[in-house]
Amino acid sequence: MSGHAFDKAEVMAEEMAKQARQACEKAEEMARHACDRAEEMAKHARDKAEEVARQARERAEEIARHACEKCEEMARQACDRAEEVARHACEKCEEMARHAWTLVHHHHLPKWLRDNEFLTKGHRPQLYSFCACFRSIFRVHTETGNIWTHLLGEYTIQSINQSIEEFVMRAQWSTDRVEYEARAVARWLSWLYVVGS
Numbered sequence: 750m751s752g753h754a755f756d757k758a759e760v761m762a763e764e765m766a767k768q769a770r771q772a773c774e775k776a777e778e779m780a781r782h783a784c785d786r787a788e789e790m791a792k793h794a795r796d797k798a799e800e801v802a803r804q805a806r807e808r809a810e811e812i813a814r815h816a817c818e819k820c821e822e823m824a825r826q827a828c829d830r831a832e833e834v835a836r837h838a839c840e841k842c843e844e845m846a847r848h849a850w851t852l853v854h855h856h857h858l859p860k861w862l863r864d865n866e867f868l869t870k871g872h873r874p875q876l877y878s879f880c881a882c883f884r885s886i887f888r889v890h891t892e893t894g895n896i897w898t899h900l901l902g903e904y905t906i907q908s909i910n911q912s913i914e915e916f917v918m919r920a921q922w923s924t925d926r927v928e929y930e931a932r933a934v935a936r937w938l939s940w941l942y943v944v945g946s
Contacts, residue, residue: 762838769831776824780817787813850874850881852890865891906942910935 790809797805855869862875873890876882886896917931 758838762835765831765834769828772827773824776820776827780820783816783820784813902942906939910938
């Protein structure tokens with residue numbers, strides 16, 4: 750699962766880098782076009798009188814220089830943005846890879862997690878947050894059956910307790926003492942299940 754996400758992010762980073770290169774090429778083409786236009790304006794200005802030609806040439810060179818500087822600045826900004834997006838995508842992929850975990854062998858577990866040497870494969874690793882532990886109950890590993898049988902068992906016991914209390918409350922012969930004892934039996938069943946599991 751984490752390898753697929755990493756591959757997908759890598760493809761996205763390559764696509765973003767390709768788009769950045771295309772933006773750089775387009776900016777260079779715009780700069781070339783602006784330079785060509787400036788030279789054309791300078792050529793047209795030379796056809797006029799010497800003074801007018803000189804002034805037009807100076808103005809054209811100034812415009813061309815400004816246009817080139819502007820295009821170069823735009824190209825630099827596009828490249829910087831593309832690099833930033835690619836770096837962010839790589840960081841995101843690395844973060845996703847750090848949060849993913851795979852099943853481990855019994856010998857790779859810390860000593861305090863090695864409770865059954867006969868189960869050698871399929872252990873979840875040591876997890877460092879409550880959220881990671883909670884999410885692990887929805888993955889298959891050596892403790893999946895144990896977790897779900899306890900959860901479903903507790904749900905069943907609570908349902909039985911609720912049914913007993915509702916039955917006693919609705920009964921015609923119900924008294925405060927009977928209700929108290931029914932609740933005590935329900936609590937006793939819950940504690941018996943918790944202690945037994």
